[in-house]
Amino acid sequence: MNKLLVLLTLAAVAIGAGCKKGLDRTSFGVLSPVNFPKTEAEFETYALEVYKPFGSKWSYSDGGTNQFLWHGMEWSNTFLNDLPSDLIASFPEWGGYWTEMSAANFLPRINHGADGHFQKTRFITRITKIIADIEAASISDAKKKQLVTEARMARGWLMYYLYTLYGTVPVILDASKIGTEAEADLTRPDKASFVAAAAEDLRYAADNLVKTPAEYGRFNKGIALGVLMRLYLFDKNYQQAEAVGREIIAMGYNLINNYQDLFRVATEKNDETIWAVSVDPAGDGTGAKGNFNAWGFYTYPSDYPGMLSSGARKGGYSNPSSFTATWAFYDSFDPLDKRRALLITTYNAVNSAGNPTGVVKTRANLRGPVIAKYPDDDATAFQGNDIPVLRYADVLLMMAEAINGHAGPNSEAIGFMNTVRARAGLGNLPAASTASKEAFAAAILQERAWELYFEGFRRIDLMRFGKWNEYLQAAGKTPNPAGANxxxxxxxxxxSAGNGKIQQNDGY
Structure with missing residues (x-):
């Protein structure tokens, strides 16, 4: 386990003053703020709490409430953005929220309790308190800037994720308001001020982080710029998004030659992956251990044979798997597209002991192709593959989108797209795909599906391009409610707690 993972485990004991839990103040631990943190090392541990929502575990404890992580398994960005999309087949076998989410039925989420992501507004308050404590600390200016920068990165990133999930949400960004009646004011801020506050945090982080931190897994300059670019695109501020994208391009990232190597343990550190969740091969999803990758259990059917000769892992939790691509998505690929190779269309089924059953699974008896983006090639209980969150290919596609958004399909924007396609073994875009701003936008959205499937982007992409309802309905799903977009x-x-001050989203 690397140093950062060890420190994150220690950070679970950090304590601060009261913040919102629902609307009630709560204590975050048993250590007294009178004696912790005091030293520079203690502030280091204290500040690492800001990383908790961005790891990959089953959940983390926040003031006695279990919270899901953005890059974990269930209720992660992949669960929220890919499962209820046109790329993934509906999955009714487990019932409950699996049936609802895979069908893009968000109406039952009204009753989501305090374990839902809206509680991240409370974590933002927590980060605001951490920032204030660091700024008042008697530690070196260099350490103070480093810790404040990481905290502001986390706060801005949380605001971006919440913005894409709920729209604007009430947040506490002024530490003087913590513990006052301001915490009970659930008035939603206007969009301009909310986006500006998130952008300010992310800009500060980008200006003060480095490309390659000494400890792998810490926030870096690239991820700060990448999230800022995503924020501007979601807000349709195309020129600002383009400017940020050019900063990333100037940092010297490159596409690697083999697409599949992006998701393999042996090649997970490369020139294309800008930031990934650092996975501990010994991790099991519990708080005492590091991040883990359990996606194989959700994407491989239970009768799927393990790729390892040792048979360390054979198949997943269900049959069919809970995340299965649709045949329509598979058929949308050019047969020459190398990215399609990670969608498996046939295999020889095995029983629970790993022995062949004689049944051959094909298109005739599969709900859809098996998603093999994280190959079963690591001999651990769970997979050891790091989980990419931002890749350079995504930046190139976002650059094409940003330029097209304000200038149309010029040669530079088309070139960014063709660079990504060339790595996939494809030729340049046909002329019809670049004939107008609308045609090029459709081509960008399609290319993002082929390049980034099962990486946690699709719902946000469809919303950003104004295609949420149209594309889901074309895939046989009925978004509920359609008006929520x-x-x-x-x-x-x-x-109920807001006493009329917080308004429900449209459609509900």
């Missing part, structure tokens, strides 16, 4: 509802417990 991909947004989740504000939970009822928040509405």
């Amino acid at each position: 991909g947004y989740f509802p504000i939970p009822q417990y928040v509405l």
Whole structure:
């Protein structure tokens, strides 16, 4: 386990003053703020708490409430953005929220409790308190700037994720308001001020982080710029997004030759992956251990044979798997597209002991192709593959989108697209795909599906391009409610506590 993972485990004991839990103040631990943190090392541990939402575990404890992580398994960015999309087949076998989410039925999320992501507004308050404590600390200016920078990165990133999930949400960004009646004011801020505050945090982080931190897994300059670029695109601020994208391009990232190597343990550190969740091969999803990657259990059917000769892992949790690509998505690929190779269309089934059953799974008896983006090639209980969160290919596609958004399909924007396609073994875009701003936008959205499937982007992409309802309906799903346009509802417990100050999202 690397140093950062060890420190993150220690950070679970950090304590601060009261913040919102629902709407009630709560204590975050048993250590007294009178004696912790005091030293520079203690502030280091204290500040590392800001990383908790961005790891990959089953959940983390926040003031006695279990919270899901953005890059974990269930209720992660992949669960929220890919499962309820046109690329993934509906999955009714487990019932409950699996049936609802895979069908893009968000209406029941009104009753999501305090374990839902809206509670991340409370974590933002927590980060605001951490920032204030660091700024008042008697530690070196260099350490102070480093820790404040990481905290502001986390706060801006949380605001971006919440913005794409709920729209604007009430947040506490001024530490003097913590513990006052301001915490009970659930009035939603206007869009301009919310986006500006998130952008300010991310800009500060980008200006003060380095490309390659000494400890792998810490926030870096690239991820700060990447999230800022995503924020501007979601807000349709195309010129600002383009400017940020040019900063990333100037940093010297490159596409690697083999697409599949991006997701393999042996080649997970490369020139294309800008930031990934650092996975501990010994991790099991519990708080005492590092991040883990359990996606194989969700994407491989239970009768899928392990790729390892030792048979360390054979198949996943269900049959069919809970994340199965649709045949329509598979058929949308050019047969020459190398990225399609990670969608498996046939295999020889095995039983629970790993022995062949004689049944051959093909298109005739599979709900859809098996997603093999994280290959089963690491001999651990869970996979050891790091989980990419931002790749240079994504930046190139976002650059094409940003330029097209304000200038149309010029040669530079088309070139960015063709660079990504060339790595996939494809030729340049046909003329019809670049004939107009609308045609090029459709081509960008399609290319993002082929390049970034099962990496946690699709719902946000469809919302950003204004295609949420149209594309889901074309895939045989009926978004509920259609008027929400991909947004989740504000939970009822928040509405009840808000005394009319917080308004429900459209459509609910």
